[in-house]
Amino acid sequence: MQLPPFVAAGSVRPVDLARPVPLVEPLAPYLCVEAVGGPASVALTSGGDRLAVTYDGVGCSLTVTVRGSTSEHRSRRHGKPEGLVERVALTLTGTRAAALTREAGAWVVRGFVDLRDRLDTHDESWLAGVRAEGGELRGFGQLGLRDLRLVTHADGSPYRDGSEVLLTATSAGPGFFDTAHTSIWSLDPATTAMRHRSDVFFRRTGQPGVYGDHASHLLRDGDRWLLATSTWGDFDHRRKGAHVGATLAETTEDLLTGRHALDTRPLPLPTTGLTSVGVWDPHLVRTDDGWLAAYVSATKFFRFHPVLASGATLDDLWLRAAASGHRETEGVTLHRFDGTWHVLASDGVRRRYPVLDLDLTEVGVLDAAHESNIPWPTLLEHGTGMLLIGFDGEPVGGRLVGYGSHGAVRFARSV
Structure with a gap:
């Protein structure tokens, strides 16, 4: 032929971490919340469960609270931004929660945790209760x-x-x-x-x-x-x-x-x-x-x-x-x-x-x-x-x- x-x-x-319109219903575990500059902290909550990202001006940490048990996660090698932090974000994509910073206009993942064995993020009743702290609840882009x-x-x-x-x-x-x-x-x-x-x-x-x-x-x-x-x-x-x-x-x-x-x-x-x-x-x-x-x-x-x-x-x-x-x-x-x-x-x-x-x-x-x-x-x-x-x-x-x-x-x- x-x-x-x-x-x-x-x-x-096309790289867009968050969709432009705030969410009324989460529908699916593909979510984002972000805040301007740093230090800054953002979180997703549902009932007593809480996923949070904190940038303290030096490095990023991810804190996970599920059924009353809390763990903190930091990447020693990748957790510290290398330039001026313009925005701080938490994303939930499937069972992965990630901490990101925007530096020189580009998003960089500074830490993540897989929730597969701790939390059923696909559950629709859990999703219905999701709220954002530190910024607006958006769909992941x-x-x-x-x-x-x-x-x-x-x-x-x-x-x-x-x-x-x-x-x-x-x-x-x-x-x-x-x-x-x-x-x-x-x-x-x-x-x-x-x-x-x-x-x-x-x-x-x-x-x-x-x-x-x-x-x-x-x-x-x-x-x-x-x-x-x-x-x-x-x-x-x-x-x-x-x-x-x-x-x-x-x-x-x-x-x-x-x-x-x-x-x-x-x-x-x-x-x-x-x-x-x-x-x-x-x-x-x-x-x-x-x-x-x-x-x-x-x-x-x-x-x-x-x-x-x-x-x-x-x-x-x-x-x-x-x-x-x-x-x-x-x-x-x-x-x-x-x-x-x-x-x-x-x-x-x-x-x-x-x-x-x-x-x-x-x-x-x-x-x-x-x-x-x-x-x-x-x-x-x-x-x-x-x-x-x-x-x-x-x-x-x-x-x-x-x-x-x-x-x-x-x-x-x-x-």
């Missing part, structure tokens, strides 16, 4: 964006809002996958300007609580939205039996503004005959012959490859093909070239974007720079050419964050 080459067309890195994907109609065509298209993205948090969540953005394809529209969180069948699941695909099907996502919101590969699956939400809510917590049901993506410890990155299209579902299956964490299924309904899919020869290939996306459906993917080992047919046989490759990490290849026809929307693995937030805070959104145009 002959495809045009792509050249770089700029990048953006993002340290970077990854897993960008076009919002589409069920037939695969882009969903447009005037001259803009819409994207789902994973809003990165200050840590691994469980600190991130799903967000929705608008994109002007002419200028590549992006605007944050909304945030979406999820409830799961048979598992109480609200989670920041992500790596999603949003579709408009008649008068309803379908949102397929991956259950990364509490993933811990060190946990025995660790698993990632896919869920599906159906709603008539206006998902393009505000914050939402949606009920989901399992999306059964088949792995018949495969060795699989999990599936993720669902992308769905309804054709004249039924549904196509592209996704990833992992033989182990983290070794994964593209899979394609089809069926008359999303509850009755059968495995059609698997590209098990790939080792670290994800971001599988269905795209139609000249009326024929193909599967795009991102190969992190060979640093390229393979183009596969519906038997998952490689028939071409996108002639485009493959940035760091495994950037999903999202293609949008615009004008007389195509816009490639991806991301990179560039971290932010300082050395304490570790893997997960990537990345910058990167664009390329066909020539």
